[in-house]
């Protein structure tokens with residue numbers, strides 16, 4: 001931890017670069033898309049994207065056009081795909097910036113083609129098949145019409161169908177029968193596209209969990225989010241060859257001795273049993289520390305774990321340090337790579353009934369991300 005920040009989230013960019021390198025080696029020559037949506041899963045989208053490209057990422061993935069434009073403005077030139085198709089997106093600006101767009105409906109293909117006409121340049125399009133997630137994308141019934149619309153726009157010089165893609169529902173439940181069923185449905189969608197005359201450059205369906213556990217899902221390109229940050233939604237988390245990139249630390253804002261029987265924090269849901277030392281951690285649920293963390297031994301300081309004493313407030317929570325000689329300004333670690341016995345984002349997720357992704361993306365804007373060298 002550096003300077004006098006009350007809290008910070010140091011981001012180990014060399015972990016992101018290293019994760020992409022090891023993933024590329026394991027994916028058997030498939031292209032790798034580093035998914036940096038949601039501000040790079042809370043790690044900083046531009047910084048994460050640069051680190052991923054340094055590790056050999058071929059593509060970048062985001063959800064919104066605004067996220068893609070931010071990468072372009074930062075000077076990132078890799079192909080960028082917007083994973084969500086939104087009618088109200090600024091397709092024209094995206095096309096001008098050379099950003100790939102998704103369409104899973106005839107209406108969207110039409111809107112994007114119209115934007116391409118205004119932009120005076122063809123849109124790069126990835127057609128999305130809904131093979132069973134029932135989220136975005138064309139159902140099997142809609143797929144032929146979407147293909148027809150895209151190929152007609154392509155014949156008119158307005159779009160180039162660069163990709164065909166889909167997304168799994170249960171990839172993080174290895175062996176789940178929907179995985180093979182979705183692969184089969186996607187193969188059928190690709191066959192239909194071939195027959196209709198489409199000439200895509202990439203077919204893609206795998207996210208982190210599928211890319212790691214289902215080799216036949218890797219196709220031409222794998223879309224990796226969690227894995228590049230050292231995380232996964234698989235049971236037990238990411239494999240040991242991936243390294244978590246985000247740490248979350250804070251400095252004790254105040255330390256005080258209190259007598260036995262002292263009620264702590266809102267609702268007095270914790271009451272001291274002996275004379276003890278309380279330490280105030282200046283992070284709360286507005287910073288992404290869930291209220292449900294009350295009582296959980298997730299905070300690391302002075303070589304061991306400490307339970308959260310009482311209610312997590314909006315901006316702060318308390319730890320009962322007993323007779324430990326803590327002082328204001330002492331560092332506590334909420335999560336990190338786990339090297340020293342600190343919790344990981346994976347453990348926070350498991351303990352609180354969620355996933356590591358929700359923990360890291362939930363860390364709020366008041367917590368500065370810092371990118372200094374790990375050693376400093």
Ligand SMILES: *Cc1c(COP(=O)(O)O)cnc(C)c1O
Pocket residue numbers: 035037083167206207208209223224225226227233
């Ligand atoms: C977020 C996202 C991904 C990345 O998922 P991970 O589990 O983080 O690898 C891939 N594809 C789509 C469509 C996504 O929305």
